Amino acid sequence: MEEAAFRKIVPVFPVRDVPASLRFYVETLGFTLGGRTGDEFASVFRGEVAEVNIYLRRSEQVAPAECFVYVADPDALHAAYAGRGVPVVEPPRDTDWGYRQFTIADPDGHRLHLFRFLD
Template sequence: MSDIPAHTIRFGRIAATLPVRDMDRAQTFYVNVLGFRKVFENGNPVGFAILKKDEAELHLTLQRDHASAPFNVAHLMVDDVDALHALCQREGLRIVKGIRDKDYGLRAFVLEDPDGNRIDVGQPI
Protein backbone atom coordinates (compact mmCIF):
# COMPACT_ATOMS: atom_id res chain seq x y z
CA MET A 1 0.00 0.00 0.00
CA SER A 2 1.11 3.52 -0.73
CA ASP A 3 1.83 6.00 2.04
CA ILE A 4 0.24 8.75 -0.10
CA PRO A 5 -3.36 9.45 1.01
CA ALA A 6 -5.91 9.55 -1.82
CA HIS A 7 -7.20 12.97 -0.78
CA THR A 8 -3.85 14.49 -1.82
CA ILE A 9 -4.07 13.20 -5.38
CA ARG A 10 -5.73 15.48 -7.94
CA PHE A 11 -8.19 13.68 -10.21
CA GLY A 12 -8.84 14.75 -13.79
CA ARG A 13 -11.75 13.98 -16.03
CA ILE A 14 -13.73 10.78 -15.80
CA ALA A 15 -15.82 9.61 -18.73
CA ALA A 16 -18.66 7.13 -18.89
CA THR A 17 -18.16 4.13 -21.17
CA LEU A 18 -21.38 2.86 -22.71
CA PRO A 19 -21.65 -0.59 -24.29
CA VAL A 20 -23.36 -0.59 -27.68
CA ARG A 21 -24.50 -3.42 -29.96
CA ASP A 22 -24.12 -1.43 -33.20
CA MET A 23 -21.33 1.17 -33.27
CA ASP A 24 -22.57 2.95 -36.42
CA ARG A 25 -26.08 3.31 -35.03
CA ALA A 26 -24.77 4.54 -31.66
CA GLN A 27 -22.42 7.09 -33.22
CA THR A 28 -25.18 8.32 -35.54
CA PHE A 29 -27.46 8.83 -32.54
CA TYR A 30 -24.95 10.66 -30.36
CA VAL A 31 -23.56 12.78 -33.22
CA ASN A 32 -26.69 13.55 -35.27
CA VAL A 33 -29.29 13.69 -32.49
CA LEU A 34 -27.38 14.89 -29.41
CA GLY A 35 -24.70 16.91 -31.20
CA PHE A 36 -21.53 15.13 -30.04
CA ARG A 37 -18.50 15.00 -32.31
CA LYS A 38 -16.28 12.00 -32.80
CA VAL A 39 -12.70 12.67 -31.67
CA PHE A 40 -11.27 9.14 -31.72
CA GLU A 41 -12.10 5.66 -32.91
CA ASN A 42 -10.17 2.41 -32.90
CA GLY A 43 -10.44 -0.90 -34.73
CA ASN A 44 -11.66 -2.21 -38.03
CA PRO A 45 -14.54 -2.60 -37.60
CA VAL A 46 -14.65 0.18 -35.02
CA GLY A 47 -14.83 -1.29 -31.54
CA PHE A 48 -14.21 1.84 -29.47
CA ALA A 49 -14.97 5.53 -29.97
CA ILE A 50 -14.65 8.75 -28.00
CA LEU A 51 -17.25 11.47 -28.48
CA LYS A 52 -17.25 14.99 -27.06
CA LYS A 53 -19.69 17.87 -26.75
CA ASP A 54 -18.72 20.94 -24.77
CA GLU A 55 -17.42 19.57 -21.42
CA ALA A 56 -19.04 16.15 -21.84
CA GLU A 57 -17.02 13.15 -22.96
CA LEU A 58 -18.51 9.77 -23.77
CA HIS A 59 -16.79 6.51 -24.64
CA LEU A 60 -18.58 3.86 -26.68
CA THR A 61 -17.45 0.24 -26.68
CA LEU A 62 -18.80 -2.39 -29.05
CA GLN A 63 -20.44 -5.23 -27.11
CA ARG A 64 -22.61 -7.16 -29.55
CA ASP A 65 -24.25 -9.20 -26.74
CA HIS A 66 -24.96 -6.13 -24.58
CA ALA A 67 -28.07 -6.38 -22.44
CA SER A 68 -29.12 -3.02 -21.06
CA ALA A 69 -29.12 -2.43 -17.31
CA PRO A 70 -32.37 -1.55 -15.51
CA PHE A 71 -30.71 1.49 -13.90
CA ASN A 72 -29.08 4.76 -14.95
CA VAL A 73 -25.56 4.25 -16.28
CA ALA A 74 -24.61 7.92 -16.72
CA HIS A 75 -25.63 11.35 -15.50
CA LEU A 76 -25.50 14.33 -17.85
CA MET A 77 -25.77 17.93 -16.66
CA VAL A 78 -27.08 20.41 -19.25
CA ASP A 79 -27.99 24.09 -19.30
CA ASP A 80 -31.46 23.61 -20.84
CA VAL A 81 -33.05 20.37 -19.71
CA ASP A 82 -36.46 21.32 -21.14
CA ALA A 83 -35.01 21.84 -24.62
CA LEU A 84 -33.18 18.49 -24.51
CA HIS A 85 -36.33 16.77 -23.26
CA ALA A 86 -38.31 18.28 -26.17
CA LEU A 87 -35.61 17.14 -28.62
CA CYS A 88 -35.73 13.61 -27.24
CA GLN A 89 -39.51 13.53 -27.58
CA ARG A 90 -39.32 14.86 -31.14
CA GLU A 91 -36.77 12.16 -32.03
CA GLY A 92 -39.01 9.45 -30.56
CA LEU A 93 -36.62 8.40 -27.81
CA ARG A 94 -37.92 6.40 -24.91
CA ILE A 95 -38.27 8.61 -21.86
CA VAL A 96 -37.92 6.29 -18.86
CA LYS A 97 -38.75 8.96 -16.26
CA GLY A 98 -40.55 12.13 -17.26
CA ILE A 99 -39.22 15.59 -16.66
CA ARG A 100 -39.86 17.11 -13.25
CA ASP A 101 -38.32 19.19 -10.50
CA LYS A 102 -36.57 17.02 -7.90
CA ASP A 103 -36.38 17.77 -4.19
CA TYR A 104 -32.57 17.70 -4.40
CA GLY A 105 -32.44 20.80 -6.61
CA LEU A 106 -32.44 19.48 -10.16
CA ARG A 107 -34.98 19.50 -12.97
CA ALA A 108 -34.40 16.09 -14.53
CA PHE A 109 -35.55 13.23 -16.73
CA VAL A 110 -34.14 9.87 -17.81
CA LEU A 111 -33.73 8.96 -21.48
CA GLU A 112 -32.83 5.67 -23.08
CA ASP A 113 -30.38 5.54 -25.99
CA PRO A 114 -30.84 3.12 -28.92
CA ASP A 115 -28.98 0.39 -26.97
CA GLY A 116 -31.13 0.76 -23.87
CA ASN A 117 -28.53 2.67 -21.85
CA ARG A 118 -30.34 4.94 -19.39
CA ILE A 119 -28.98 8.45 -19.02
CA ASP A 120 -30.20 10.72 -16.24
CA VAL A 121 -30.27 14.28 -17.55
CA GLY A 122 -30.41 17.22 -15.16
CA GLN A 123 -30.18 20.96 -14.74
CA PRO A 124 -29.86 22.85 -11.45
CA ILE A 125 -33.09 24.64 -10.52
Protein backbone atom coordinates in the same frame (compact mmCIF):
# COMPACT_ATOMS: atom_id res chain seq x y z
CA MET B 1 -5.12 19.31 -2.11
CA GLU B 2 -4.20 18.25 -5.67
CA GLU B 3 -5.47 14.68 -5.25
CA ALA B 4 -9.00 16.08 -4.91
CA ALA B 5 -8.87 18.13 -8.10
CA PHE B 6 -11.07 15.77 -10.10
CA ARG B 7 -12.36 17.39 -13.29
CA LYS B 8 -14.06 14.80 -15.41
CA ILE B 9 -15.31 11.24 -15.72
CA VAL B 10 -15.74 9.37 -19.00
CA PRO B 11 -18.13 6.40 -19.05
CA VAL B 12 -17.47 3.46 -21.34
CA PHE B 13 -20.72 2.02 -22.68
CA PRO B 14 -20.66 -1.49 -24.10
CA VAL B 15 -22.69 -1.50 -27.32
CA ARG B 16 -23.75 -4.19 -29.77
CA ASP B 17 -23.22 -2.04 -32.88
CA VAL B 18 -20.74 0.88 -32.78
CA PRO B 19 -21.88 2.43 -36.12
CA ALA B 20 -25.54 2.36 -35.00
CA SER B 21 -24.61 3.89 -31.64
CA LEU B 22 -22.58 6.58 -33.41
CA ARG B 23 -25.55 7.50 -35.59
CA PHE B 24 -27.70 7.86 -32.47
CA TYR B 25 -25.21 9.95 -30.50
CA VAL B 26 -24.01 12.12 -33.39
CA GLU B 27 -27.07 12.51 -35.63
CA THR B 28 -29.83 12.33 -33.02
CA LEU B 29 -28.27 13.71 -29.83
CA GLY B 30 -25.85 16.19 -31.42
CA PHE B 31 -22.57 14.80 -30.14
CA THR B 32 -19.36 15.09 -32.19
CA LEU B 33 -17.26 12.10 -33.19
CA GLY B 34 -13.98 12.27 -31.30
CA GLY B 35 -12.31 9.20 -32.72
CA ARG B 36 -13.02 5.74 -33.98
CA THR B 37 -11.25 2.39 -34.31
CA GLY B 38 -13.22 0.52 -36.97
CA ASP B 39 -16.40 -0.99 -35.63
CA GLU B 40 -14.85 -1.82 -32.25
CA PHE B 41 -14.54 1.53 -30.45
CA ALA B 42 -15.56 5.17 -30.77
CA SER B 43 -15.50 8.33 -28.70
CA VAL B 44 -18.18 11.03 -28.83
CA PHE B 45 -18.24 14.38 -27.09
CA ARG B 46 -20.16 17.60 -26.52
CA GLY B 47 -19.13 20.98 -25.20
CA GLU B 48 -15.98 23.03 -25.02
CA VAL B 49 -12.82 20.99 -24.56
CA ALA B 50 -15.01 17.89 -24.72
CA GLU B 51 -16.76 18.65 -21.44
CA VAL B 52 -18.89 15.52 -21.90
CA ASN B 53 -17.33 12.38 -23.36
CA ILE B 54 -18.77 8.92 -23.83
CA TYR B 55 -16.75 5.96 -25.08
CA LEU B 56 -18.58 3.27 -27.04
CA ARG B 57 -16.99 -0.19 -27.09
CA ARG B 58 -18.40 -3.12 -29.06
CA SER B 59 -19.44 -6.04 -26.88
CA GLU B 60 -21.50 -9.17 -27.31
CA GLN B 61 -22.87 -8.73 -23.79
CA VAL B 62 -24.44 -5.42 -22.96
CA ALA B 63 -25.54 -4.54 -19.45
CA PRO B 64 -27.17 -1.10 -19.56
CA ALA B 65 -25.39 1.61 -17.58
CA GLU B 66 -26.49 5.04 -16.38
CA CYS B 67 -24.85 8.42 -16.06
CA PHE B 68 -25.90 11.93 -15.07
CA VAL B 69 -25.02 14.80 -17.38
CA TYR B 70 -25.41 18.43 -16.34
CA VAL B 71 -27.24 20.56 -18.92
CA ALA B 72 -28.23 24.23 -18.72
CA ASP B 73 -31.91 23.79 -19.63
CA PRO B 74 -33.38 20.28 -19.30
CA ASP B 75 -36.84 21.40 -20.44
CA ALA B 76 -35.62 22.95 -23.69
CA LEU B 77 -33.39 19.96 -24.39
CA HIS B 78 -36.26 17.58 -23.66
CA ALA B 79 -38.47 19.43 -26.16
CA ALA B 80 -35.74 19.28 -28.82
CA TYR B 81 -35.05 15.59 -28.23
CA ALA B 82 -38.74 14.67 -28.10
CA GLY B 83 -39.13 16.37 -31.49
CA ARG B 84 -36.38 14.13 -32.86
CA GLY B 85 -37.96 10.95 -31.53
CA VAL B 86 -35.38 10.30 -28.82
CA PRO B 87 -36.69 7.61 -26.45
CA VAL B 88 -37.61 9.52 -23.27
CA VAL B 89 -37.72 7.18 -20.29
CA GLU B 90 -38.75 9.84 -17.76
CA PRO B 91 -40.12 13.29 -18.65
CA PRO B 92 -38.76 16.44 -16.97
CA ARG B 93 -39.41 16.56 -13.25
CA ASP B 94 -38.08 18.01 -10.02
CA THR B 95 -36.45 15.41 -7.79
CA ASP B 96 -36.24 15.12 -4.02
CA TRP B 97 -32.45 15.36 -4.30
CA GLY B 98 -32.55 18.84 -5.86
CA TYR B 99 -32.39 18.23 -9.61
CA ARG B 100 -34.62 19.18 -12.52
CA GLN B 101 -34.05 16.22 -14.83
CA PHE B 102 -35.31 13.95 -17.56
CA THR B 103 -34.00 10.60 -18.72
CA ILE B 104 -33.36 9.20 -22.20
CA ALA B 105 -32.20 5.77 -23.39
CA ASP B 106 -29.81 4.90 -26.20
CA PRO B 107 -30.28 1.92 -28.55
CA ASP B 108 -28.58 -0.44 -26.05
CA GLY B 109 -30.63 0.75 -23.08
CA HIS B 110 -27.97 2.96 -21.48
CA ARG B 111 -29.69 5.80 -19.65
CA LEU B 112 -28.59 9.40 -19.62
CA HIS B 113 -30.13 11.50 -16.85
CA LEU B 114 -29.94 15.08 -18.11
CA PHE B 115 -30.20 17.52 -15.21
CA ARG B 116 -29.59 20.90 -13.68
CA PHE B 117 -29.58 21.88 -10.04
CA LEU B 118 -32.77 23.41 -8.70
CA ASP B 119 -32.47 27.06 -7.70
